[in-house]
Amino acid sequence: MAMKALSKTKAATIxxxxxxxxxxxxxxxxxxxxxxxxxxxxxxxxxxxAEALHFMPSRAGRSLAExxxxxxxxxxxxxxxxxxxxxxxxxxxxxxxxxxSVLILATHGRRDAAAAVRDxxxxxxxxxxxGHTVGDDVVxxxxxxxxxxxxxxxxxxxGVDTIRTRNERSAxxxxxxxxxxxxxxxxFLGDPAVSPDVAGRYTGLVRGLRRAGLDVPAxxxxxxxxxxxxxxxxxxxxxxxxxxxxxxxxxxxxVHLAAEAAGLDIPADVAVTGWDxxxxxxxxxxxxxxxPMRELGSTAARWLHERIxxxxxxxxxxILPTRLHVRRSCGNHPSEIGRP
Amino acid sequence: MAMKALSKTKAATIxxxxxxxxxxxxxxxxxxxxxxxxxxxxxxxxxxxAEALHFMPSRAGRSLAExxxxxxxxxxxxxxxxxxxxxxxxxxxxxxxxxxSVLILATHGRRDAAAAVRDxxxxxxxxxxxGHTVGDDVVxxxxxxxxxxxxxxxxxxxGVDTIRTRNERSAxxxxxxxxxxxxxxxxFLGDPAVSPDVAGRYTGLVRGLRRAGLDVPAxxxxxxxxxxxxxxxxxxxxxxxxxxxxxxxxxxxxVHLAAEAAGLDIPADVAVTGWDxxxxxxxxxxxxxxxPMRELGSTAARWLHERIxxxxxxxxxxILPTRLHVRRSCGNHPSEIGRP
DNA sequence: GTGAAAGCGCTAACAC
DNA sequence: GTGTTAGCGCTTTCAC
Numbered sequence: 001m002a003m004k005a006l007s008k009t010k011a012a013t014i015x016x017x018x019x020x021x022x023x024x025x026x027x028x029x030x031x032x033x034x035x036x037x038x039x040x041x042x043x044x045x046x047x048x049x050a051e052a053l054h055f056m057p058s059r060a061g062r063s064l065a066e067x068x069x070x071x072x073x074x075x076x077x078x079x080x081x082x083x084x085x086x087x088x089x090x091x092x093x094x095x096x097x098x099x100x101s102v103l104i105l106a107t108h109g110r111r112d113a114a115a116a117v118r119d120x121x122x123x124x125x126x127x128x129x130x131g132h133t134v135g136d137d138v139v140x141x142x143x144x145x146x147x148x149x150x151x152x153x154x155x156x157x158x159g160v161d162t163i164r165t166r167n168e169r170s171a172x173x174x175x176x177x178x179x180x181x182x183x184x185x186x187x188f189l190g191d192p193a194v195s196p197d198v199a200g201r202y203t204g205l206v207r208g209l210r211r212a213g214l215d216v217p218a219x220x221x222x223x224x225x226x227x228x229x230x231x232x233x234x235x236x237x238x239x240x241x242x243x244x245x246x247x248x249x250x251x252x253x254x255v256h257l258a259a260e261a262a263g264l265d266i267p268a269d270v271a272v273t274g275w276d277x278x279x280x281x282x283x284x285x286x287x288x289x290x291x292p293m294r295e296l297g298s299t300a301a302r303w304l305h306e307r308i309x310x311x312x313x314x315x316x317x318x319i320l321p322t323r324l325h326v327r328r329s330c331g332n333h334p335s336e337i338g339r340p
Numbered sequence: 341m342a343m344k345a346l347s348k349t350k351a352a353t354i355x356x357x358x359x360x361x362x363x364x365x366x367x368x369x370x371x372x373x374x375x376x377x378x379x380x381x382x383x384x385x386x387x388x389x390a391e392a393l394h395f396m397p398s399r400a401g402r403s404l405a406e407x408x409x410x411x412x413x414x415x416x417x418x419x420x421x422x423x424x425x426x427x428x429x430x431x432x433x434x435x436x437x438x439x440x441s442v443l444i445l446a447t448h449g450r451r452d453a454a455a456a457v458r459d460x461x462x463x464x465x466x467x468x469x470x471g472h473t474v475g476d477d478v479v480x481x482x483x484x485x486x487x488x489x490x491x492x493x494x495x496x497x498x499g500v501d502t503i504r505t506r507n508e509r510s511a512x513x514x515x516x517x518x519x520x521x522x523x524x525x526x527x528f529l530g531d532p533a534v535s536p537d538v539a540g541r542y543t544g545l546v547r548g549l550r551r552a553g554l555d556v557p558a559x560x561x562x563x564x565x566x567x568x569x570x571x572x573x574x575x576x577x578x579x580x581x582x583x584x585x586x587x588x589x590x591x592x593x594x595v596h597l598a599a600e601a602a603g604l605d606i607p608a609d610v611a612v613t614g615w616d617x618x619x620x621x622x623x624x625x626x627x628x629x630x631x632p633m634r635e636l637g638s639t640a641a642r643w644l645h646e647r648i649x650x651x652x653x654x655x656x657x658x659i660l661p662t663r664l665h666v667r668r669s670c671g672n673h674p675s676e677i678g679r680p
Numbered sequence: 681g682t683g684a685a686a687g688c689g690c691t692a693a694c695a696c
Numbered sequence: 697g698t699g700t701t702a703g704c705g706c707t708t709t710c711a712c
Contacts, residue, residue: 011485013689024699029691039697054485059463060403061689064704069400071443071463079432085425092419092446096456101463103411104444106432116436123399123411123441145351145394226619253623279566280620283593353705364683369707379681401705404688 012053014061021049032057071101072304073120073127074297075113075134077195078106080225081250082278083293084130087152090297091128098305100125107133114138121147126308128152128300132195148307150300154196161303161316165291167197170322171204172211174245174273174289177324179212181331183242183271186214189232189255190247191221198224198247201275205245217241222251229254237262242271243330249274249281249288256284256329272329285328292320352393354401361389372397411441412644413460413467414637415453415474417535418446420565421590422618423633424470427492430637431468438645440465447473454478461487466648468492468640472535488647490640494536501643501656505631507537510662511544512551514585514613514629517664519552521671523582523611526554529572529595530587531561538564538587541615545585557581562591569594577602582611583670589614589621589628596624596669612669625668632660 018025023042031038031046038046049055063069074091076084092102105120107113113134120127126148129139139157143149149160156162178186186209192199202219209216222232229251236244237258246252252274259266266272274281277290299318307313358365363386371378371386378386389395403409414431416424432442445460447453453474460467466488469479479497483489489500496502518526526549532539542559549556562572569591576584577598586592592614599606606612614621617630639658647653 015689025690026692026700027698030698033691037697042697054481056458056462056485058404058689059459060400060409061704062691063400064398064404064689064706065691067691067704079425079429082422082425085419085422085428088425088444089419089446092444093448096446101460102444104428104432104442106429106436108433118396119399120441122396141394145396147351250619253619256623278620279590279593279618280623283596283620283624355705365706366684366708367682370682373707377681382681398705401688402707404690404705405707407688 011058012050012055014055014057017046017049017053017055020053021046069123069125070099071103071124072301072308073103073105073124074130074300075105075107075117075120075127076130077133078108081248081276083248083276086293087130087297087300090294090299091301092297094298094301095305098301100305103127117142121145126150126304128297128304130154131197146311148304148311150304150307152296152300156317159315161307163296163299163303163316163318163320165197165296165320166322167200168204168207170289170324171201171245172208173204173324174287175205175208175212177287177326178243178245178271178273178330179208179214181243181267181271183331184214185239185241185243187217187236187239187241187244188219188247189222189229189236189244189251190219190224192219194221194224201245201247224248225250226254226257230258233258234262237264237270240270244270244272246272246274249276249278249286252286252288252329253280253284256286266329267331271331277325281325281327287327287330288325289322290325291322295320351398352395354395354397357386357389357393357395360393361386409463409465410439411443411464412641412648413443413445413464414470414640415445415447415457415460415467416470417473418448421588421616423588423616426633427470427637427640430634430639431641432637434638434641435645438641440645443467457482461485466490466644468637468644470494471537486651488644488651490644490647492636492640496657499655501647503636503639503643503656503658503660505537505636505660506662507540508544508547510629510664511541511585512548513544513664514627515545515548515552517627517666518583518585518611518613518670519548519554521583521607521611523671524554525579525581525583527557527576527579527581527584528559528587529562529569529576529584529591530559530564532559534561534564541585541587564588565590566594566597570598573598574602577604577610580610584610584612586612586614589616589618589626592626592628592669593620593624596626606669607671611671617665621665621667627667627670628665629662630665631662636660 014025014028018028028046031043095102117134128150130152131154143160151162153164190198192202206216222228233255252272255272274286274288277288281288354365354368358368368386371383435442457474468490470492471494483500491502493504530538532542546556562568573595592612595612614626614628617628621628
């Protein structure tokens, strides 16, 4: 049981503070927000009363009166793996600088995601929407309602700011690198339907291969995690491709495990590449593509703030550059151990 | 600029919906929440009007009227590394099941964290507070105000629910394992002052060493990331300890890198252990302690919900078990490659 | 079954 | 400088 029997001082209102300080609620409101329309003494008296009553202004009351929430939201599919976490982190950090609270909403592929997003929309001054979470129809509705929006890692919608990282072109580059290693028979692990990012990566691979006059493999859909990669690899490895391009690092690491289990050497028997450059990629010697995830989030937060401040500003689109990190897994190089 | 010139339908209110549907606002309110006090026809008419107007109820209005926010918060130091992300994920997932939105607040070691937490407190029906974010005084104030609270990974405060993972005892176990390998001279990397978890781990090491009648090393403070570990390792390795116990995996992996750079073999020249079992630990062959992070978050969310529902329920405390994952880095074993 | 009206806690004119 | 008062958008008695 409650050991010290907390004195549950049921949330005091501005009226009680006013009464205790012997002033009006208007004065309390002013004093607590350091308006210089209030005497220093009164301010002190009010502050004291508020303190004594553990007063905490109700955000709902304020929001209603001010017509704003001082909060914004971010919608993402999930928080598994470092990718989304990093983006959210960058977002929170920057949003906090602008004095806004952050509401998060993970859709987890639920199909009632639209409803959840709508609900979220009612509590924020604006929000960022990532990747494959809700359809364009939802985005358009929100935009039509006048809610400031920023899209992250998904195809643009007319009139809405969008920020992405370079997928297709980076995948073409990656493909070129693999071709230079002499690889000719490719496989792709990941479901283009599951996220715009994956789709872009697959498209890039296809372009790179076509350009070289090579066969284009069908994408092998799989869960975007270690198990997904491992499971899908079993079948794919049977075809003995030269190189397996994976939609992200977790999948690639799953392939890594599967190959190991099958007694295959990477990269001698099969090359493997990932995407994201998670910490494990470095230790697994995985060749991968690094994208500025933190910056993605923080830019989104900044843009959103700017749009909330000035709703009439012109629409913006930006694609952030990525960087290929070549390690051991793509083919033989001089020793790369410990390379960042 | 806006291509399709979005018709910025400034957020409609319940009054406009009522007018359009030819009913009172009370009826709209009822209809939209599927009250059976409203005819099916009226309900349809209202729904139609709401649809047409892109009506989205204002959460502030609702919250004020209902006296609740239908949201709760979680406060954590940071989101870097998988640990906090996993906890937050588990939290969000479970909180969403109970129909609550989730507000996140990363304190980033800011010293105005208390103010931010206080502000957060005004927007939620309850919140979870993790580790080293704000002092007990803040927690006590919130509790006194009657705000439902759950503490995660930090020492209990009277009258407040607390959930943690086993640190000290697991560290004793880990130490025993290292002793069994024959290691005698230890080092500890991590700052006990920086988080209750780290403190517990260090205490466990100390206990294990004392019990064996061995020298107890001072903790070497370092940032809880790869760079921190790498930087601190430089000096520590010079003393040639048999084993370096690290406060988390990132630090351990940093040591890994430093050892490699110094031409030292792990575990032949020095054993290294981490904590958390991040994905990279597996690929680096790092011996570590796994804790149920997701469960930590989801339990917190559930407890919080239960406390909000029934504020008078007795205080609860729980310590979740951990599991030692023995891999290569702690000393010679039969091959452990690919072992989960 | 539906409407009128009284708040919920706060901010911001507008008085004094 | 401080008080009065009218909302902000919604839910919820209480009448009808």
